[in-house]
Ligand code: FES
């Protein structure tokens with residue numbers, strides 16, 4: 001055990017120091033010699049036929065070195081979807097090509113159809129204005145129901161429909177679920193919208209392409225959560241550059257939340273342009289471009305039914321959802337509304353029947369893909385809203401109805417009716433913890449106080465489960481994934497005892513440079529500061545799948561653990577050789593090898609040095625060096641869970657909602673660094689509260705994004721949020737990974753939206769208003785309208 | 790192109806800029822001081838906050854030529870001369886006031902201005918003052934706690 005700074009220690013983040021003094025190095029901070037700058041011409045209409053693009057005038061503008069259009073990329077492959085989803089009838093999903101630059105048609109506002117490269121960014125932007133594009137505006141499909149009903153207006157003419165797939169989960173359970181609902185004593189129905197969100201990582205996307213004509217090597221410096229995945233997509237699907245000729249480097253990344261998982265056309269363009277021009281080409285997104293072209297999140301329209309006994313025992317959940325995929329399939333867009341959503345529709349409950357139907361719909365809007373939580377917030381919102389409504393209809397306390405149906409600690413492993421096997425959890429303990437920490441018993445008194453001030457107070461309760469640690473390759477392979485979802489780590493003990501750990505995960509704020517060394521330090525009994533994490537550069541790290549889906553610790557951390565175990569095994573052989581005894585007789589503890597029952601010992605540092613100076617090694621049994629790699633593929637998803645509570649005050653005069661308290665009680669399994677975990681939950685809570693009260697990516701009927709800037713899209717600000725109270729002490733460990741960790745990155749964004757909306761509806765009901773539901777964002781206008789209907 | 794001269798973090802510098810060049814661009818591109826960040830194009834996010842003649846300004850809203858002759862302070866000049874973190878920077882590390890670090894330079898410069906004008910702000914005053922700085926990562930809790938701590942006050946929610 002490391003004396004200090006090992007597992008479980010709230011170690012301050014070492015990476016903070018460079019960020020705090022302005023020495024972080026983000027993509028836009030890189031300017032290779034002779035850099036040229038790229039700007040894109042983007043569609044101003046949502047659906048249009050490209051009749052001609054005249055670039056002659058633009059090419060003559062000052063400083064312009066090249067202009068590209070879709071014609072230049074017709075021979076190039078398309079950016080693929082990573083999951084193949086089959087419809088209920090067995091038909092594979094529709095997969096229209098997603099080109100580097102739009103060709104023939106533009107399909108959403110912001111769809112790039114030309115690019116200018118110039119000596120300066122300003123010159124490139126000026127020249128974009130000089131491109132003469134004759135684009136005939138066509139009717140747009142924006143609303144999902146219209147898109148499905150309307151077969152005349154198509155986003156992709158060649159597929160003959162706007163429906164990507166019509167998926168059932170689990171199709172074999174459909175009849176039984178229908179039957180159970182038909183015969184149930186009580187059925188609660190709710191129609192709801194999960195509002196479209198714009199991820200808005202504060203660092204806009206940026207990509208720099210470089211090409212070395214001497215070696216034929218390409219380099220892409222880019223804002224990515226997963227450099228190896230980006231390289232694979234570019235190499236295998238889009239450009240055909242051999243992987244050993246392409247380095248993808250993601251330096252410090254300023255937030256991602258999903259939006260920087262995906263490969264985007266801009267990355268391919270700067271690489272192609274760099275080769276053609278034989279000089280570096282750089283593109284940095286403006287915030288306006290980010291709103292129009294980053295993958296958005298959520299955007300589901302759902303009808304959910306909950307069938308139950310009169311005493312509140314759940315019998316069945318049945319869901320029909322339309323999920324917007326936007327104009328093109330982004331890399332994870334087909335997995336998000338299906339396997340990351342449908343499989344969670346049993347929640348934390350012993351419900352016997354679950355059926356989910358999801359229709360994915362193309363519309364003339366920006367692509368929609370995984371955003372913090374990705375499918376699981378949508379599932380949780382539907383479940384926890386309909387449960388609250390059922391509780392109200394049946395006259396049962398919202399905490400009691402949940403407890404009544406919770407899976408109990410002695411029921412694990414538990415096969416859920418939605419097809420997952422939960423390995424561990426204790427939902428009652430979380431609810432107990434919440435009741436205490438949020439002082440639920442004191443709520444009525446606080447309610448009276450609020451009433452004295454003319455405010456309506458409400459209490460919202462929620463419990464959630466998520467499937468994280470994405471993901472077991474064998475399982476996701478069966479479900480349609482075209483990639484494996486393991487991760488990898490190399491632990492290199494250097495001769496003088498310091499350690500480099502190369503990991504496939506990539507931090508964009510998660511603190512890997514601090515947390516991963518805590519694991520290794522703990523196992524090796526060395527100072528964490530002697531351990532350095534290397535990440536983000538495909539030329540240095542093993543092939544791992546990156547950071548998303550709350551997977552870094554549970555999957556890549558497990559790879560780090562396994563690689564460190566191999567280091568200990570190898571070091572034990574060397575130590576045995578040094579102490580002239582059998583490896584079986586050698587113990588390792590707190591950084592020291594010793595021979596059982598003797599006082600012979602050697603330190604880890606001595607063994608490390610010996611590994612590189614093997615003058616007397618028995619080379620047939622011990623290789624020199626001390627470096628090990630592990631690929632870790634999880635045996636199951638992990639299942640973080642939690643109970644959340646929120647109190648709000650509604651001003652009946654204006655409909656304004658104030659959050660008085662927000663308490664998150666989470667089970668993340670083993671916690672490596674509680675400081676980081678607390679921060680992750682707080683950040684997720686802010687995004688969830690943002691979804692519930694403020695944020696909305698809203699298109700008008702012509703496909704214009706109305707909330708396309710920070711002036712119109714309401715990002716949560718410091719004064720919008722309450723103190724965020726977080727507790728993760730009620731933990732049950734994950735049973736199938738070596739750390740016991742479940743993952744914490746998305747929980748806050750999953751658990752909080754229904755908690756807030758439940759609280760608002762509760763406040764209105766207590767105030768005597770017959771309001772069953774308000775769609776997010778629960779803006780003052782919507783609350784006021786609901787009260788005054 | 791006009792040439793401007795400024796004193797940035799105590800050092801005299803000059804740069805040739807276009808009339809339309811904003812101060813954030815001049816700092817980042819002309820002077821290579823990339824600690825100041827740009828997160829938006831509508832003066833909303835505050836990632837670009839620097840001090841000009843002692844006042845916190847969003848450097849994306851000011852033309853570089855307007856800063857001719859000015860004293861400018863940026864994130865690169867905030868640490869102690871031996872390189873160690875100043876009180877506010879240290880509090881941000883202690884209280885996990887940053888995750889991806891992209892908003893952080895603006896947050897530090899804004900917090901510095903706040904504490905100069907109001908050395909013992911309440912939590913509400915801190916939250917109000919941060920209204921022009923967006924952080925997408927932290928939910929602001931660590932930032933508010935850090936500023937409370939930097940002003941010698943105990944945050945309502947103690948960091949672990
Ligand atoms: S970059 Fe200046 S306010 Fe956003």
Ligand code: FES
Nearest residue numbers: 888892924925926
């Ligand atoms: S730390 Fe990432 S935006 Fe604030």
